Amino acid sequence: MLSAFTNSMKIPELRSRILYTLALLFISRVGAHIPLPGLDPKPLQDFFTAQVGSAGGALVGLYNMFTGGALVKGAVCALGIMPYISAQIIFQLMTAVVPSLSRLQQEGDVGRQKLTQYTRYATVLICVVQGALLIMALENPGRLFSGYDINVYGEIILINKGWFLATSVVFLTAGTLLLMWLGEQVTQRGIGNGVSLLITIGILADIPGAAQTLKTLILAPVGVQAISMPQLLIMILLFVVVIAGIIMITQGQRKIPVQYAKRVVGQKVYGGQSSFLPLKVNYSGVMPVIFASAILLFPQQIFSQLGAVMQWKWMQEFSQDLLRGSLVYYGGYALLILFFSYFWVSVMFKPIQIADDLKKYGGYVPGVRPGEPTAQFLDFIMTRLTLAGAIFLTLIAVMPDVLLFEFKVPPRIAYFFGGTGMLITVGVLLDTMRQLETFLLQRHYDGFLRKGRIRARSTAVASTIGEAADIKTVGILWLWLGAIFLVGIITWVIRHFVL
Numbered sequence: 001m002l003s004a005f006t007n008s009m010k011i012p013e014l015r016s017r018i019l020y021t022l023a024l025l026f027i028s029r030v031g032a033h034i035p036l037p038g039l040d041p042k043p044l045q046d047f048f049t050a051q052v053g054s055a056g057g058a059l060v061g062l063y064n065m066f067t068g069g070a071l072v073k074g075a076v077c078a079l080g081i082m083p084y085i086s087a088q089i090i091f092q093l094m095t096a097v098v099p100s101l102s103r104l105q106q107e108g109d110v111g112r113q114k115l116t117q118y119t120r121y122a123t124v125l126i127c128v129v130q131g132a133l134l135i136m137a138l139e140n141p142g143r144l145f146s147g148y149d150i151n152v153y154g155e156i157i158l159i160n161k162g163w164f165l166a167t168s169v170v171f172l173t174a175g176t177l178l179l180m181w182l183g184e185q186v187t188q189r190g191i192g193n194g195v196s197l198l199i200t201i202g203i204l205a206d207i208p209g210a211a212q213t214l215k216t217l218i219l220a221p222v223g224v225q226a227i228s229m230p231q232l233l234i235m236i237l238l239f240v241v242v243i244a245g246i247i248m249i250t251q252g253q254r255k256i257p258v259q260y261a262k263r264v265v266g267q268k269v270y271g272g273q274s275s276f277l278p279l280k281v282n283y284s285g286v287m288p289v290i291f292a293s294a295i296l297l298f299p300q301q302i303f304s305q306l307g308a309v310m311q312w313k314w315m316q317e318f319s320q321d322l323l324r325g326s327l328v329y330y331g332g333y334a335l336l337i338l339f340f341s342y343f344w345v346s347v348m349f350k351p352i353q354i355a356d357d358l359k360k361y362g363g364y365v366p367g368v369r370p371g372e373p374t375a376q377f378l379d380f381i382m383t384r385l386t387l388a389g390a391i392f393l394t395l396i397a398v399m400p401d402v403l404l405f406e407f408k409v410p411p412r413i414a415y416f417f418g419g420t421g422m423l424i425t426v427g428v429l430l431d432t433m434r435q436l437e438t439f440l441l442q443r444h445y446d447g448f449l450r451k452g453r454i455r456a457r458s459t460a461v462a463s464t465i466g467e468a469a470d471i472k473t474v475g476i477l478w479l480w481l482g483a484i485f486l487v488g489i490i491t492w493v494i495r496h497f498v499l
Contacts, residue, residue, distance in 0.1 A: 007440060014191070014439045021190035024182045025201050031077040031175055032070035032202070036168050038159035039138070041074035047141075047153050048072050065421050068202020074138075074156070077175035079130055081198050084180045087122035089287070091115060096347045123180060124173060131172035135165045191439075192432035200428040203421045210412040217410070235409075235417075242399060242418050246426045249392045252281040254385055256378070261362040275363075277354070279382055282389040284344035286423040289397045292336035293420065296322065296329065325405040334394045341390040342383075351378040396423060 008014050035041050048064065064071045067080035095101045095115070104111035138156050141148040157164050179198055186194030217227045227235070255276040299322055307315030321328040355374040364370045368377045399418030403409040415421050 008436055011439060014436070017189065017191045021186050021192065021194075021197070024186050024190065024194075025197065028077070028179055028182050028198055029068070029201065029205065031178060032068045032075050032205075033073060034076050035074045036076060036078070036164075036171055038157065038164045039074040039168070040154070040156055040158055041072065043141075043153040043156050044072050044074060047148055065203055065206065065415055068198075068205050070202075075175070076171045077179060078134065079127060079172050079176045080202065081176065081179045081183060081195055083126040083130060083176050084119075084123045084183070085195065085199075086126055087119045090122065091119050093347060120180070123176065127173040127176045128169060131169040132165065134172070135168050139165075191435055193428065196424070196428040197432070200425050203425055206412060206415075210416060213410050213412050235413075239417055242396070242422065243426060245392070246396065246418075246423060247430065249282050249389065250423075250427055250430060253278040254281065254381060255279075256381065257366055258358065258363045259366055261364070277358075277365075277378075279378070279385055280389075281385050282392065283349060283382070283386065284341050284389065285427065286393075286420055287344055288337045288340035288390065289393055289420045289423065291340045292333055292397075295336060296332060324401055330398060330401075333397065337394050337397065338387075338390045341386050341393065345382060345386050349382055351375040351382070354378060393423075 008018065067078055067082075070077045070080060091101065095105050101115065104114050107114075139161050141150065141153075141156060180195075183194030183198050186192065186197060188194075214227070218232065255278055258275045258277050260273050260275065299319075303315050303319035303322065307313070307319060320326070322332070323329060352372075352375045355371060355378065358364060358374060359370045365374055365377060368374050396418040397420065400411075400414040403414040403417055404411055409417075
């Protein structure tokens with residue numbers, strides 16, 4: 001692993017892409033620590049600390065995880081990158097329904113640029129709406145965070161609420177648009193998918209806090225609930241098993257064999273080769289979990305508010321059953337994940353189009369007739385794979401809640417044992433590693449060509465000098481990275497043990 005990273009630093013283009021990506025990710029983390037003018041983040045942080053282990057704390061922790069800690073800090077990037085992702089999902093689904101958008105998608109780069117422009121406009125609209133709702137909720141925190149008492153934790157807004165609403169909506173929208181621009185720049189000039197990396201870095205930013213919480217539990221005094229050494233070993237083993245399972249199901253695919261018929265064009269023979277059609281087990285990715293989590297929040301809020309207004313006790317009790325930790329919640333959660341898994345596959349996976357393309361290029365599945373029978377065969381296979389993927393997504397999504405409510409594991413630790421955050425993190429890291437591997441393979445392929453018999457002497461000398469310069473540059477780069485890491489460690493020690 002270290003040798004592969006060192007080799008990636010020797011490639012000038014890849015090195016510049018990695019450093020560019022790290023620089024932009026650093027800027028995004030700075031935006032998650034700048035509070036909104038006129039807001040006091042301390043009451044939110046005190047409430048988050050006090051609600052550890054409860055349903056309210058779990059809800060706040062879920063929001064805080066997706067924003068990279070910016071929500072609890074009241075930062076200008078408190079909305080995170082989620083409005084942009086929501087706009088992308090909306091237009092991706094609309095292209096399968098609206099014919100005009102579908103035609104734009106098929107027009108090449110010009111059509112895709114037009115769709116990207118529409119997505120940005122929709123992002124601004126979503127930011128304005130979500131930002132206004134968030135600010136109004138912070139003015140009355142009990143609506144957003146159940147259990148928040150102003151008399152206990154204090155006021156969050158310190159200035160005129162009307163002026164704060166007008167200015168903060170602008171700041172929150174600007175923060176999301178900045179993250180959107182950073183994500184697009186990382187995708188174009190960096191390494192990996194920029195938007196996904198922003199979410200992943202926000203999730204991984206809580207690792208030091210989780211490690212500190214785990215250390216506190218391990219070194220807790222006698223008489224205080226702590227984690228024993230056997231329990232710690234079981235948690236580590238479970239963590240490894242969960243990551244291995246996510247990797248297995250993310251990379252898992254069913255290979256459908258495809259045979260291409262021979263075609264004679266002039267004096268050349270084309271085709272006659274065997275290939276395969278990969279069908280992913282988890283074709284929908286993490287989208288069903290995100291949709292199911294978002295939809296389950298609305299009925300709980302509606303029934304809770306309506307029951308309080310109408311004085312209906314049964315409706316208030318039912319709203320409590322829709323909170324995390326109840327069987328009703330997990331039953332609805334599993335059904336929604338199953339529904340959205342099949343819904344996403346039905347929208348994105350086109351067996352008829354795949355069968356027509358195979359028939360057009362002379363390909364067929366052995367034992368299956370081309371055309372409609374091939375489409376029915378692919379639809380049958382994908383239906384079974386989607387069921388297995390939906391069951392897996394449900395297990396992974398429920399895993400943090402089991403640790404949180406049954407074994408009383410703190411939320412900051414439980415969220416690293418599955419759930420949406422772990423699915424996103426593993427998938428993004430695997431995709432980034434694949435791109436790094438592609439660059440490394442291209443470098444080795446070029447090196448192989450330079451060893452051929454047709455090679456000038458000056459080229460060999462230049463190659464040797466270039467490799468030596470790369471090695472020297474890598475040494476300087478390691479010194480800079482070590483200095484930055486040392487400054488970060490010193491800052492963390494001063495913050496937690498001196499101040």
